Amino acid sequence: MMGIVGLGRGSLSFISQIGPSFGGRRFSHCLVPYYTDFLIPSVMSFGSGSEVVGDDVVSTPLFDNGFSPNYYVTLQGFSVRDTYLSFNSSSKGNTFIDSRTTLTKLPQNFHDQLVNCNTPNFNL
Structure with a gap:
């Protein structure tokens, strides 16, 4: 069970x-x-x-945004294989983690960088 x-x-x-x-x-x-x-x-x-x-x-410190029951963390970036993609944000608690949600929402330009990491000729 x-x-x-x-x-x-x-x-x-x-x-x-x-x-x-x-x-x-x-x-x-x-x-x-x-x-x-x-x-x-x-x-x-x-x-x-x-x-x-x-x-x-x-x-990982958790942040309270004051009005949501979610826990917020500060996303600094993603690692894809041997490549680190920096998430440029000056705000603390810029992302919340929800282990039950199936969707991911990211700024378009950052999403595009992640998608491009899977291409054979990827370079930053």
């Missing part, structure tokens, strides 16, 4: 409902690399003490 865990900022999300009992609306989700042995788990922690620290830990 599979399920869905809502971690949004809305009052009905799982994290909002358990927050008062677990030290606040906090969570962390450590994702192992895609090609890691499937027996090594990705870990999710809730409440106080869920912050992950360590020498090899990389965290």
Whole structure:
């Protein structure tokens, strides 16, 4: 059986409902690399003490835009094979990540650069 865990900022999300009992609306989700042995788990922690620290830990700050239940991150760019495409934006929290949405919306010029990365003669 599979399920869905809502971690949004809305009052009905799982994290909002358990927050008062677990030290606040906090969570962390450590994702192992895609090609890691499937027996090594990705870990999710809730409440106080869920912050992950360590020498090899990389965290992505989440931003609140003040009116949306989504979590916003600052997109700096994409890597396609060995090519890095910079996303030129001076604003923090310029993108939100939604793991259930199937569409992607990007500025046209940046989208065109990504599409062109798949051509055999691609050069930046």
